[in-house]
Amino acid sequence: AYAAAFNGQALAIEKIFQLAADVKDPDKNGATPLHAAAGKGHIAAIETLARLGAAVDAIDLEGRTPAHSAAMSGHAETIEVLSRLGARFDIKDFNGWSAIHAAAFNGQHAAIEMLANLGSDVDVLDKEGRTPVHAAAFNGHTAAIETLFQLGAKIETTNSDGRTPLQVASSRGL
Helix, strand or coil: CHHHHHCCCHHHHHHHHHCCCCCCCCCCCCCCHHHHHHHHCCHHHHHHHHHCCCCCCCCCCCCCCHHHHHHHHCCHHHHHHHHHCCCCCCCCCCCCCCHHHHHHHCCCHHHHHHHHHCCCCCCCCCCCCCCHHHHHHHCCCHHHHHHHHHCCCCCCCCCCCCCCHHHHHHHCCC
């Protein structure tokens, strides 16, 4: 089921399920077929998996949900579909990152905007006191920082090391 979901093959998922396969069966990293489909933006596969009983908030071995997968890959429409299916976007992985942190870290400004529009906190803190702006600054994603700022994010918040996003970016030579 994982390979079919990864490749967006909704019909194959149906057939596999009919053969008594478990649509919740994780891979070696604990990622379910729904994580795979969300990370690739395969909406038909996501809807099929959800209809067949896949948990929309399943957690992999790093504490990430399918929403994290969609956010990291920038699939804003997928995030909207996951919301319609009841996904939560405030679940944090083992680093304390919510889906909006993952989107910011990868510079996925459309995903950031969708998550914020669905109620995600643009100033949510991870375990180290880092906001999504810190995550975007770490990789020099200026468009993501601008999006967060336009959505009301604070840009002067200090993390647990006392560093602002600007200091994080400059320490990385960005």
